[in-house]
Amino acid sequence: MTPPTTTAGGARPEVSYRAKDETGGLERVYVWDAVVRLTHWIIMLAILIQAVTGIYIGRPFFIPAGAEDQQFVMGTMKVVHSYTAIVFTLAVLVRVGWMFVGSYYARWHQFVPASARRRRDVWSMLKFYTFLSREPPLNVGHNPLAGLTYLLVFALYFTMIVTGLALYSVGAGVSYMKMWDFLLPILGGAQTARWIHHIAMWLLLGFFAHHIWSAILVSRSEGHGLIDSMFSGYKFLPRSWRKRDE
Amino acid sequence: MDGPTSDLCRELEARGVSRREFLGFCSAMAVMIGLPKSAAAAIADALENKPKPTLVWLEFQDCAGNTESFLRSSKPSAAEVVLDLLSIDYHETIMAAAGHRAEEALESVVKNKQGQYIAVVEGSIPTGANGAYCTIGGKSALQIANEVCSNAAAVIAVGTCATFGGLPAASPNPTGALGVADAVPGIKTQINLSACPVNAENLTATVVYFLTYGRWPATDALNRPLFAYGKSIHDNCERRAHYDSGQYVEQWGDEAHRQGHCLYKMGCKGPVSFQNCPNVGWNDNTSWPIACGHGCIGCAEPDFWDKMTPFYAHLPGFPGFGKASNIDKVGFWGTVGVAAAFGTHTLIHLGKKLVGSGGEDKPADPTKGSEGGDA
Numbered sequence A: 001m002t003p004p005t006t007t008a009g010g011a012r013p014e015v016s017y018r019a020k021d022e023t024g025g026l027e028r029v030y031v032w033d034a035v036v037r038l039t040h041w042i043i044m045l046a047i048l049i050q051a052v053t054g055i056y057i058g059r060p061f062f063i064p065a066g067a068e069d070q071q072f073v074m075g076t077m078k079v080v081h082s083y084t085a086i087v088f089t090l091a092v093l094v095r096v097g098w099m100f101v102g103s104y105y106a107r108w109h110q111f112v113p114a115s116a117r118r119r120r121d122v123w124s125m126l127k128f129y130t131f132l133s134r135e136p137p138l139n140v141g142h143n144p145l146a147g148l149t150y151l152l153v154f155a156l157y158f159t160m161i162v163t164g165l166a167l168y169s170v171g172a173g174v175s176y177m178k179m180w181d182f183l184l185p186i187l188g189g190a191q192t193a194r195w196i197h198h199i200a201m202w203l204l205l206g207f208f209a210h211h212i213w214s215a216i217l218v219s220r221s222e223g224h225g226l227i228d229s230m231f232s233g234y235k236f237l238p239r240s241w242r243k244r245d246e
Numbered sequence B: 001m002d003g004p005t006s007d008l009c010r011e012l013e014a015r016g017v018s019r020r021e022f023l024g025f026c027s028a029m030a031v032m033i034g035l036p037k038s039a040a041a042a043i044a045d046a047l048e049n050k051p052k053p054t055l056v057w058l059e060f061q062d063c064a065g066n067t068e069s070f071l072r073s074s075k076p077s078a079a080e081v082v083l084d085l086l087s088i089d090y091h092e093t094i095m096a097a098a099g100h101r102a103e104e105a106l107e108s109v110v111k112n113k114q115g116q117y118i119a120v121v122e123g124s125i126p127t128g129a130n131g132a133y134c135t136i137g138g139k140s141a142l143q144i145a146n147e148v149c150s151n152a153a154a155v156i157a158v159g160t161c162a163t164f165g166g167l168p169a170a171s172p173n174p175t176g177a178l179g180v181a182d183a184v185p186g187i188k189t190q191i192n193l194s195a196c197p198v199n200a201e202n203l204t205a206t207v208v209y210f211l212t213y214g215r216w217p218a219t220d221a222l223n224r225p226l227f228a229y230g231k232s233i234h235d236n237c238e239r240r241a242h243y244d245s246g247q248y249v250e251q252w253g254d255e256a257h258r259q260g261h262c263l264y265k266m267g268c269k270g271p272v273s274f275q276n277c278p279n280v281g282w283n284d285n286t287s288w289p290i291a292c293g294h295g296c297i298g299c300a301e302p303d304f305w306d307k308m309t310p311f312y313a314h315l316p317g318f319p320g321f322g323k324a325s326n327i328d329k330v331g332f333w334g335t336v337g338v339a340a341a342f343g344t345h346t347l348i349h350l351g352k353k354l355v356g357s358g359g360e361d362k363p364a365d366p367t368k369g370s371e372g373g374d375a
């Protein structure tokens, strides 16, 4: 890879490295394939619905008046929660499977920092976040720190799914979903499963808050259209970066 | 203690229990175990004609609550007669013999009926301080349990203490208390009848099942019979309609409480507890906790004293914030905190970019240190 032939700093300092890299011009690079984008947004919507219904299930704040056979508030919340759980679980499974068969930037090596360079970039990114450096490391796909964080997020997804299935099995009756009740003793009983499920939700929501902000931050400071890329699949990257990740 | 005559009919008559009542008991047992009513005939036949096994009842770290539960009967019932037919050779609370004579009775069962008797265990087994926390006749509970339980045909642990350690094992568990299965590994047949105390109905039904079929009922992963522990309290609860419709008690004695609405918000653990209380009730089905207006505290679940507390809150607290903390509050403010931290962070970044663009603080060449990438 030939480093870009540019002069450092100076001319347009406020967008310094964008300026010097851009002398070769920007190009549209397709990074997120359709499956990555679709699952991302489906999972996000599912989580929001799960969180709203889940918070109600944990703390039913609205109490309807009238005869009980005229109402079905908790019941409805649980039905919505359960159907959304199916969508959520399938989307997560598809995304995880896609890590092994999908396009280059969808694969597992975008998450696990297996190469020396990606491990180095985890540190560069940490430095950027802690104001020790101005420049986020260059990456076409996920920056390695973000990738690492997403591993944790996927772990949270699985925590939700496993504890959710265990909770579902409690009331599953003779349905085949009863098979998940083997999870209950492993999780330390239904009450503890519920507790884990509840705490993991707040960790996910905490991630959500962080994620939106860092998406905005990185989008602004890199100027490569990061947020747009989750919709369109394309990032705008300096020409010289093209083969950087490969 | 000699068992009464095996002539069940005579015994029933002597106690004023009609045959009709006895057959009613048999069909109630059949239904409870989850068999069709027609199985009642088989049960009646077995109770009348099969030889009754010897039973010893051990008490360790306990409050005798399970014994109480077992003995209490408002009227001489068929159940009582059937249980009396078991030859209970050792039971500290009810046996006539005392002291060494009593211990001899136990030893003779272990020696002479090895592999043939049933051991019922009540109370947890302390393992701390070499077992010194509970000794009977100079032997530690652990020693006795080892001798008696490993030579029994089957062990029935009654009550949550004997099954899972229960109250004595609650954190910080000063005596190192364990349930029977943990204290005496390798028991061949172990039936756990947890609850605080055990419901006499479930003990009776388990024994009747064994007498009828010569084997033990199917159990869950915690060795609890499925007929009694197969469903959650919540799934059979009479207040369930209020739960589904979203009508909850919010304060003791409020209008909803007087109307008998669901106790979920008062910390009811019915959705995470398994037992048949709503169906068989307590004290001859006089009532049961939720019918009395108090939530379930999950007394039949392992470690309920640690895991189900606070009893009047939906969940334990957020880790690191104390048991009584409110998860939703901590989580909400945590999330707001993250958003605020990143918001400020972003502002600082963008601000620094605008302000600090002078030149002496030259940004690093982004391509440095990224060459020779081997990804």
Ligand code: HEM
Pocket (backbone or CB within 6 Å): A046, A047, A050, A051, A053, A054, A055, A057, A058, A059, A081, A082, A085, A086, A088, A089, A160, A161, A163, A164, A165, A167, A168, A194, A197, A198, A201, A204, B271, B314, B315
């Ligand atoms: C990101 C996704 C999810 C979020 C944010 C979420 C959130 C929640 C919350 C807050 C509760 C209330 C817990 C309580 O305090 O009692 C709950 C309950 C429940 N969740 Fe989820 N959940 C998610 C995914 C799932 C999944 C994938 C399943 C799978 C089957 C599931 C099944 C359940 C069930 C069965 C309950 C009912 C608990 C009860 O009846 O008490 N959830 N969820």
Ligand code: HEM
Pocket (backbone or CB within 6 Å): A036, A040, A043, A044, A045, A047, A048, A095, A106, A141, A142, A143, A146, A147, A150, A153, A154, A208, A211, A212, A215, A226, A227, A228, A229, A230
């Ligand atoms: C519950 C909400 C969300 C969750 C759990 C979530 C989770 C994730 C995960 C796991 C990834 C890795 C994607 C993959 O390769 O599959 C990702 C990437 C991304 N998400 Fe989200 N997301 C959420 C909401 C959002 C929102 C609201 C935005 C827009 C503001 C957004 C923007 C992005 C962007 C731009 C990327 C790619 C960024 C990168 O390479 O680091 N996400 N998100």
Ligand code: SF4
Pocket (backbone or CB within 6 Å): B233, B234, B235, B237, B238, B239, B240, B241, B243, B261, B262, B263, B264, B268, B269, B270, B271, B290, B295, B296
């Ligand atoms: S009172 Fe308890 S067990 Fe009954 S429906 Fe309400 S939450 Fe469930």
Ligand code: SF4
Pocket (backbone or CB within 6 Å): B195, B196, B233, B273, B274, B275, B277, B289, B290, B295, B296, B297, B298, B299, B300
């Ligand atoms: S209602 Fe719950 S706490 Fe009460 S006896 Fe039944 S299982 Fe135990």
